[in-house]
Amino acid sequence: MEPKTQFHREILEQPQALSRLLREGRKNVEEVASKIRQFSPEWVLIAARGSSDNAARYAQYLLGVHNRLGVALAVPSLFTLYGTPPSMKRALVIGISQSGQSPDIVSVLEEARKQGGATIAVTNDADSPLARASEHTIPLLAGEERAVAATKTYTTELMALAMLSAALEGEPSRWAELEAVPDAVSGAIALNTDLEAHAKRFLGTQKLVVIGRGFNYSSAFETALKIKETSYLVAEPYSVADLLHGPVAMIDAGFPVIVVAPSGKGFADVPALLDLLEKREAKIVAISDNQDVLKRASTPLALPPGIPEWLSPIAAIVPGQLWAYALASAAGHNPDAPRGLSKVTMTR
Amino acid sequence: MEPKTQFHREILEQPQALSRLLREGRKNVEEVASKIRQFSPEWVLIAARGSSDNAARYAQYLLGVHNRLGVALAVPSLFTLYGTPPSMKRALVIGISQSGQSPDIVSVLEEARKQGGATIAVTNDADSPLARASEHTIPLLAGEERAVAATKTYTTELMALAMLSAALEGEPSRWAELEAVPDAVSGAIALNTDLEAHAKRFLGTQKLVVIGRGFNYSSAFETALKIKETSYLVAEPYSVADLLHGPVAMIDAGFPVIVVAPSGKGFADVPALLDLLEKREAKIVAISDNQDVLKRASTPLALPPGIPEWLSPIAAIVPGQLWAYALASAAGHNPDAPRGLSKVTMTR
Numbered sequence: 198m199e200p201k202t203q204f205h206r207e208i209l210e211q212p213q214a215l216s217r218l219l220r221e222g223r224k225n226v227e228e229v230a231s232k233i234r235q236f237s238p239e240w241v242l243i244a245a246r247g248s249s250d251n252a253a254r255y256a257q258y259l260l261g262v263h264n265r266l267g268v269a270l271a272v273p274s275l276f277t278l279y280g281t282p283p284s285m286k287r288a289l290v291i292g293i294s295q296s297g298q299s300p301d302i303v304s305v306l307e308e309a310r311k312q313g314g315a316t317i318a319v320t321n322d323a324d325s326p327l328a329r330a331s332e333h334t335i336p337l338l339a340g341e342e343r344a345v346a347a348t349k350t351y352t353t354e355l356m357a358l359a360m361l362s363a364a365l366e367g368e369p370s371r372w373a374e375l376e377a378v379p380d381a382v383s384g385a386i387a388l389n390t391d392l393e394a395h396a397k398r399f400l401g402t403q404k405l406v407v408i409g410r411g412f413n414y415s416s417a418f419e420t421a422l423k424i425k426e427t428s429y430l431v432a433e434p435y436s437v438a439d440l441l442h443g444p445v446a447m448i449d450a451g452f453p454v455i456v457v458a459p460s461g462k463g464f465a466d467v468p469a470l471l472d473l474l475e476k477r478e479a480k481i482v483a484i485s486d487n488q489d490v491l492k493r494a495s496t497p498l499a500l501p502p503g504i505p506e507w508l509s510p511i512a513a514i515v516p517g518q519l520w521a522y523a524l525a526s527a528a529g530h531n532p533d534a535p536r537g538l539s540k541v542t543m544t545r
Numbered sequence: 546m547e548p549k550t551q552f553h554r555e556i557l558e559q560p561q562a563l564s565r566l567l568r569e570g571r572k573n574v575e576e577v578a579s580k581i582r583q584f585s586p587e588w589v590l591i592a593a594r595g596s597s598d599n600a601a602r603y604a605q606y607l608l609g610v611h612n613r614l615g616v617a618l619a620v621p622s623l624f625t626l627y628g629t630p631p632s633m634k635r636a637l638v639i640g641i642s643q644s645g646q647s648p649d650i651v652s653v654l655e656e657a658r659k660q661g662g663a664t665i666a667v668t669n670d671a672d673s674p675l676a677r678a679s680e681h682t683i684p685l686l687a688g689e690e691r692a693v694a695a696t697k698t699y700t701t702e703l704m705a706l707a708m709l710s711a712a713l714e715g716e717p718s719r720w721a722e723l724e725a726v727p728d729a730v731s732g733a734i735a736l737n738t739d740l741e742a743h744a745k746r747f748l749g750t751q752k753l754v755v756i757g758r759g760f761n762y763s764s765a766f767e768t769a770l771k772i773k774e775t776s777y778l779v780a781e782p783y784s785v786a787d788l789l790h791g792p793v794a795m796i797d798a799g800f801p802v803i804v805v806a807p808s809g810k811g812f813a814d815v816p817a818l819l820d821l822l823e824k825r826e827a828k829i830v831a832i833s834d835n836q837d838v839l840k841r842a843s844t845p846l847a848l849p850p851g852i853p854e855w856l857s858p859i860a861a862i863v864p865g866q867l868w869a870y871a872l873a874s875a876a877g878h879n880p881d882a883p884r885g886l887s888k889v890t891m892t893r
Contacts, residue, residue: 239635240588242615246786261623267590267631269617273786274759275609278810283615287587287635301786404752404779411622429795431752431779438594438621438649446883447777462626535794 204344204427204532208518212383214339214349215511218356219375221338226357229317229333230364236315238289244271244305248347248419249293252319252354255415255510256291259362262412263371263507273301276308285314292318293358295342295350297325306330319357321350335361344533346426348518351419352382355511374505378512384501385515392523395496400527404431405453407517408440408470411463416484416510420455420517427525427532437466450478455520456494458485459513461506484516496520552692552775552880556866557734560727562687562697563859566704567723569686574705577665577681578712584663586637592619592653593641596695596767600641600667600702603763603858607710610760611719611855621649624656633662640666641706643690643698645673654678667705669698683709692881694774696866699767700730703859722853726860732849733863740871743844748875752779753801755865756788756818759811764832764858768803768865775873775880785814798826803868804842806833807861809854832864844868 200206241260243253253270260266266289276282277300290309292302297320307330310316318331321339328334337353356378363371405424409417417434424432435444448454454474458467464487471493474481483494486504491497498516500509525532548554589608591601601618608614614637624630625648638657640650645668655678658664666679669687676682685701704726711719753772757765762784769780783792796802802822806815812835819841822829831842834852839845846864848857873880 239632240615240617250787257620258623258627261620261631262627262629265629265632267588267617267633267636268620269588269615272605272609272616274784274811275606278759278813279606279610281610281613283609284587284613285615288615411626425792425795429797431781431795433779433781436622439598444773447773447779449777463622465626 202344202531202533204346204348205522207342207344207348208515208522209386210340211349211352211515212379212386214353215356215382216379218338218353219360219379222335222357223360226335226360227364229335230361232333233289233315233317233365236289238266238315239287241266241268241289241291242271242285242305242309243268243291243293244273244302245293246299246302248351248422249295249354251415251419251422252293252351252358254418255355255412256358258412258414259358259507263362264365271305273305276304277301282308285309285312288314290314290316292316292327292331293320293354294327295321295337295347295354297322297327303327303330317361319354321353345535346423346532352511352514359508359511374508378508381501381504381512382515385512386519388499388501389516389519392519393527396520396523396527399453399524402430402453405455406440406444406448407432407434407455407457408437409434409457410436410466412461412506413457413459413463413510413513416457416513416517419514420457420521423518423521424524426535427521428528428530430524437470445473448474448477448479452477452479453482454479455482455484455517456490457513457517458483458487458490459500459504459506459509460486461509463506482520484513550692550879550881552694552696553870555690555692555696556863556870558688559697559700559863560731560734562701563704563730564727566686566701567708567727570683570705571708574683574708575712577683578709580681581637581663581713584637586614586663587635589614589616589637589639590619590633590653590657591616591639591641592621592650594647594650596699596770597641597643597702599763599767599770600699600706602766603703603760604639604706606760606762607706607855611710612713619653621653624652625649630656633657633660636662638662638664640664640675640679641668641702642675643669643685643695643702645670645675651675651678665709667702693883694771694880700859700862707856707859722856726856729849729852729860730863733860734867736847736849737864737867740867741875744868744871744875747801747872750778750801753803754788754792754796755780755782755803755805756785757782757805758784758814760809760854760858761805761807761811761861764805764861764865767862768805768869771866771869772872774883775869776876776878778872785818793821796822796825796827799828800825801828801830803830803832803865804838805861805865806831806835806838807848807852807854807857808834809857811854830868832861
């Protein structure tokens with residue numbers, strides 16, 4: 198597959214970027230983890246925006262399930278707008294930002310370090326203000342990302358967090374699972390070429406929802422964000438539970454619903470969800486390694502089999518990225534230059 | 546104003562419900578707060594769904610700004626789906642649910658109490674499973690809520706949290722501010738009668754966004770949820786920062802944007818936001834006590850002046866509720882019986 202835009206090129210670069218991070222980043226991550234284990238945090242606070250905030254959502258499940266840590270997503274305006282940062286003395290505070298430039302994220306890490314909390318920057322620029330503000334840094338090593346919509350920095354952020362969790366846990370079998378991720382991502386790319394004919398059937402779509410659960414709640418948010426950034430559609434992410442608590446009311450015949458449903462415990466509700474969506478005659482796009490689910494979708498986006506659930510978001514976002522790319526291409530948009538967006542947003 | 550539906554009746558009942566909670570609930574809240582101060586939590590975890598989750602968003606700012614507590618929103622599936630609850634020994638864990646029935650919320654509180662964390666149920670049913678699972682209970686005293694879309698239980702949840710924050714802080718001046726809330730809510734009702742003519746100009750609208758910041762980030766979420774629940778529109782909430790990090794791309798001429806902008810520190814970005822929205826020729830609905838902002842909106846939804854920012858979400862949601870009601874009425878929907886929703890959702 199010959200890449201046609203920066204966005205597309207960077208989607209295709211992901212297997213190499215993930216391999217590089219695993220190979221060159223592991224020693225540093227193990228050293229950082231050993232310091233964090235000594236600190237023994239009571240809870241975790243993560244500061245992030247945009248795609249990096251979706252990586253933080255992944256960390257809520259990852260650090261919860263594998264490390265038994267409660268994770269709060271930081272409210273940067275407590276620091277910048279109200280000037281009343283919370284007490285973070287016993288917290289592990291992680292800032293995630295590809296550029297490491299956002300002043301509001303930097304200010305969370307600066308304050309946390311001042312209070313004596315443990316601080317880690319996860320960033321693609323090891324020399325950025327975020328990295329300088331933090332005691333520890335995990336560089337993404339992803340190479341420069343040129344497209345405004347993040348792809349390879351998102352999946353390497355997930356990988357960096359997964360490596361940190363594995364190192365904190367100290368369970369060697371996790372690393373063998375991590376080593377298999379780049380091939381799984383290659384597989385997800387290979388299974389989702391030529392989506393444009395499918396995407397043409399969505400021309401005229403104005404709104405859609407994306408559903409994911411558990412580890413892949415993050416994938417629902419990130420898939421929705423990629424589509425919003427490149428196709429200007431209203432794409433709203435939900436967990437199954439949140440959908441049933443309200444927004445289910447807006448799903449009627451022909452309403453497009455993207456279901457992110459890799460195998461695992463988070464898959465439990467999927468068959469009942471598909472029953473509901475079929476009853477309402479929704480137009481189903483499924484991202485899954487489960488053949489029954491793929492058969493029930495009018496647009497099946499396949500994942501390779503065998504990815505453990507905790508790592509599935511790194512592969513499951515790839516069909517979402519390619520689907521966003523196909524929707525943008527079918528509509529004649531240039532995904533490299535989204536209307537009204539810039540690569541670094543200096544939110545204060 | 547003669548109420549026409551249960552939903553409308555319960556919107557109008559809010560000043561009385563808030564007065565009752567202030568009057569009859571204060572002593573209990575002060576006793577609970579005194580126990581929590583002795584426990585001295587390192588962080589706060591809140592478990593909630595739907596409208597109650599929006600009350601939890603309010604608590605993130607409230608407990609952050611006034612009590613310097615970091616607040617995480619619980620991930621119930623860590624407990625129910627993955628069976629791996631985080632460590633909550635040093636946490637204050639609050640469950641918010643009008644019915645007190647949701648098994649996933651109850652399971653968070655049960656586990657927290659078992660681990661030795663401090664637990665509080667905020668619920669309209671003091672005899673519910675949630676109340677029984679928790680060491681402390683703050684009953685909302687709102688009377689039965691019959692409409693499926695929550696209104697008076699939402700504002701009394703905010704009030705219960707505001708009373709708890711004031712009692713934890715031990716600052717007597719907060720109570721005088723709390724006492725003024727029921728009148729402010731009456732004022733917000735009186736300023737927003739006869740919205741239906743305005744709402745008719747939105748017939749045919751399929752999607753809109755709602756923007757709020759700081760304390761009123763919660764108001765953006767809850768306004769969007771009320772509209773989704775009663776009018777089946779795609780209504781997506783954003784902070785100004787999150788909007789600029791992506792979704793701004795979808796706003797073009799005639800795109801409806803609801804701006805929740807009461808006076809206060811969270812108001813800082815609003816003039817620049819309105820400049821941007823005017824440049825893109827968005828259709829602006831403004832909820833504000835600021836006359837300039839109201840003048841710049843094609844649909845001005847006024848708030849009475851003088852509400853302190855930390856309590857403004859209790860009043861600022863009221864025009865949002867009335868606007869949701871007007872949109873539903875204009876479109877001929879019955880807001881008492883939203884399609885596909887039930888009052889108690891037994892999410893596991």
